[in-house]
Amino acid sequence: MTVYGAEEKCASCIHLPSAKETMEWLEAAIIRKYPNTSIVFEYVDIDKPTSNEAHNYYAEAIKEDEFFYPLVVLEGEVLAEGNPKLKSIYKKIDELIQSDSNI
Numbered sequence: 001m002t003v004y005g006a007e008e009k010c011a012s013c014i015h016l017p018s019a020k021e022t023m024e025w026l027e028a029a030i031i032r033k034y035p036n037t038s039i040v041f042e043y044v045d046i047d048k049p050t051s052n053e054a055h056n057y058y059a060e061a062i063k064e065d066e067f068f069y070p071l072v073v074l075e076g077e078v079l080a081e082g083n084p085k086l087k088s089i090y091k092k093i094d095e096l097i098q099s100d101s102n103i
Contacts, residue, residue, distance in 0.1 A: 001030070001073070001074075002073045005018065005019015005071070037093070054073075
């Protein structure tokens with residue numbers, strides 16, 4: 001699971017946790033609910049260049065206002081942007097588990 005964000009909060013996110021805090025919160029909640037999964041959590045700062053094409057794609061898309069951050073991506077699918085909702089993220093994880101994915 002990759003969470004994209006920046007040190008500076010977006011204008012509409014002033015009262016929300018930072019993107020990095022959001023990733024830490026998601027990680028704790030998901031590990032607690034799914035202790036036997038192998039989901040790896042990664043935070044990507046959209047202002048720091050990387051050699052990963054997917055990371056660069058989402059970073060540029062956020063900068064071009066195609067997505068809001070924090071942006072939550074799992075297995076190439078955008079699960080949430082802005083203020084993520086655990087219920088929808090849990091639903092996708094359940095679907096992946098049922099489809100016998102390697103998570």
